[in-house]
Amino acid sequence: xxTSTNLQGLPGVFEEEVSPEGKLRVSFGPQHxxxxxxxxxxxINGDIVEDAIPDVGYVHRGVExxxxxxTYIQNIPHIERPAIHDSAGTTLPYILATEKLLDLSEKVPxxxxxxxxxxxxxxxxxxxxxxxxxxxIFMGHSTVTTWGMGDRELLIExxxxxxxxxxxxxxxxxxxxxxxxPHGFEERLLKSCDYLESRVKTYKDYLLENPFAxxxxxxxxxxxxxxxxxxxxxxxxxxxxxxxSDVRKDEPYLLYDTVEFDVPSYPEGDAMAxxxxxxxxxxxxxxxxxxxxxxxxxxxxxxxxxxxIRGKIGxxxxxxxxxxxxxxxxxxxxxxxYPYRVRVNTADSRNLAIMxxxxxxxxxxxxxxxxxxxxxxxxxxxx
Amino acid sequence: MxxxxxxxxxxxxxxxGIQHLFRKRMxxxxxxxxxxxxxxxxxxxxRKGIAVSGWRGRHxxxxxxxxxxxxxxIACENISEAIEMVPLPETNYPQNKKKIFPAVDYGRxxxxxxxxxxxxxxxxxxxxxxxxxxxxxxxxxxxPYELSKPPAVNPTPRAKEKIDxxxxxxxxx
Numbered sequence: 001x002x003t004s005t006n007l008q009g010l011p012g013v014f015e016e017e018v019s020p021e022g023k024l025r026v027s028f029g030p031q032h033x034x035x036x037x038x039x040x041x042x043x044i045n046g047d048i049v050e051d052a053i054p055d056v057g058y059v060h061r062g063v064e065x066x067x068x069x070x071t072y073i074q075n076i077p078h079i080e081r082p083a084i085h086d087s088a089g090t091t092l093p094y095i096l097a098t099e100k101l102l103d104l105s106e107k108v109p110x111x112x113x114x115x116x117x118x119x120x121x122x123x124x125x126x127x128x129x130x131x132x133x134x135x136x137i138f139m140g141h142s143t144v145t146t147w148g149m150g151d152r153e154l155l156i157e158x159x160x161x162x163x164x165x166x167x168x169x170x171x172x173x174x175x176x177x178x179x180x181x182p183h184g185f186e187e188r189l190l191k192s193c194d195y196l197e198s199r200v201k202t203y204k205d206y207l208l209e210n211p212f213a214x215x216x217x218x219x220x221x222x223x224x225x226x227x228x229x230x231x232x233x234x235x236x237x238x239x240x241x242x243x244x245s246d247v248r249k250d251e252p253y254l255l256y257d258t259v260e261f262d263v264p265s266y267p268e269g270d271a272m273a274x275x276x277x278x279x280x281x282x283x284x285x286x287x288x289x290x291x292x293x294x295x296x297x298x299x300x301x302x303x304x305x306x307x308x309i310r311g312k313i314g315x316x317x318x319x320x321x322x323x324x325x326x327x328x329x330x331x332x333x334x335x336x337x338y339p340y341r342v343r344v345n346t347a348d349s350r351n352l353a354i355m356x357x358x359x360x361x362x363x364x365x366x367x368x369x370x371x372x373x374x375x376x377x378x379x380x381x382x383x
Numbered sequence: 384m385x386x387x388x389x390x391x392x393x394x395x396x397x398x399x400g401i402q403h404l405f406r407k408r409m410x411x412x413x414x415x416x417x418x419x420x421x422x423x424x425x426x427x428x429x430r431k432g433i434a435v436s437g438w439r440g441r442h443x444x445x446x447x448x449x450x451x452x453x454x455x456x457i458a459c460e461n462i463s464e465a466i467e468m469v470p471l472p473e474t475n476y477p478q479n480k481k482k483i484f485p486a487v488d489y490g491r492x493x494x495x496x497x498x499x500x501x502x503x504x505x506x507x508x509x510x511x512x513x514x515x516x517x518x519x520x521x522x523x524x525x526x527p528y529e530l531s532k533p534p535a536v537n538p539t540p541r542a543k544e545k546i547d548x549x550x551x552x553x554x555x556x
Contacts, residue, residue, distance in 0.1 A: 073458075074460075143400070161421050182421065182436035198548045205396060210392060211388070211396075
């Protein structure tokens, strides 16, 4: 057995050991519920983490390579699977890039774009409630876990009413969306939004005011503004460090320039600030949904595409603000029915970069809180 | 954290918790009530080019319309390879000269519904039946005859979900 593992590289065979100085090297995961489908190799001195090496790649499934032998439509079901709680935010940049290759970007009907925005914002809320739920269980706060999962259920069923699936919608396709909104959908969506807005206040009172939750999250896992920019972080993690950056504002796609919303950001940069950003974003998503439902007019929702889709020779790039940050796709087409190359870049792999820096100096019990508040999801990062 | 801040925050969160004692239970009793958000079939209109909303569950095959063109099989080919074209020589449908029909393996199907979108003859639908659990893996293979049976209507009542800001989301029965 090779026990002389090098901390700089990733050890293939790993054994827990105590160094002569009394530091313990221990594996956190990959089966631990606080680490997800990855492991963190911690070097612990007493209760303080001195070094933390994220060891990733357990759930790599070769999505980029799989895209090369499937047609543009056949790619949709497997592209959305790595990020199950943000399937619309993951599929959308792929579809936008594909439409650029098909010269369809200008022709997509207005109603289809509004429905895409509705689904994207619903998925953002689904992700953020999921975030709160898992954050609760990582802190040992199981009430928030059940509340987060329960409130998420309401939106999932509303989305299932339109798309026909609970999590993996496969709903956004090149040329528009697959179906029009069913009877009673808007009514139910607005009702859910009213209810969830009252829940946002509950979460603020119960989680952000709670002194025990504050002790667990305040001044834990601090990311400075300069570090956040230098490491190229994305999404709520970036905004939790005081950077007001949002693709919906910086480079509006769909019809995001016609709706008004704020980009919440907090300068503290700790786990609490990131949680606050998530809760504020739920409120902003509700505001966007209300505006979009008011603006929607009856009309076509899809340009029917006959036969096999072939992209023109060239390349296309599209990026959107997914629930966990900027997701971008770069597609090269050589005129065949299959894309020549698909490059997937998710926010999760960006947020992983800073994990080693952030985990140095925290206590062992805070590792799950910091890990989850970074908005890093191993499946979407490994792809 | 100051002690006054601690006590104030503690009181606010305990107060919020106590309010939830008077709310209704969030969960629905699953086997006694069915809680599908929609009970419509997912269908596709090839003339208009768009689909009709519905729950994407078990397929329904209209054997009097299926021509055996294999487009559903081709659509599924690289997604999950769940659809297989099965020869049924004993059938005698005038539109299906090749006498082949699709069979679906639900151990593989991902319920994306692109096979329904591929059918140009209004022959394939998806029904709101998702309870497909079996003891044997081979029982998940549905032959064309099994697919062409209309789905049995679930006799259990549907959950009447009520969304109330004061009392929560609950099943009104």
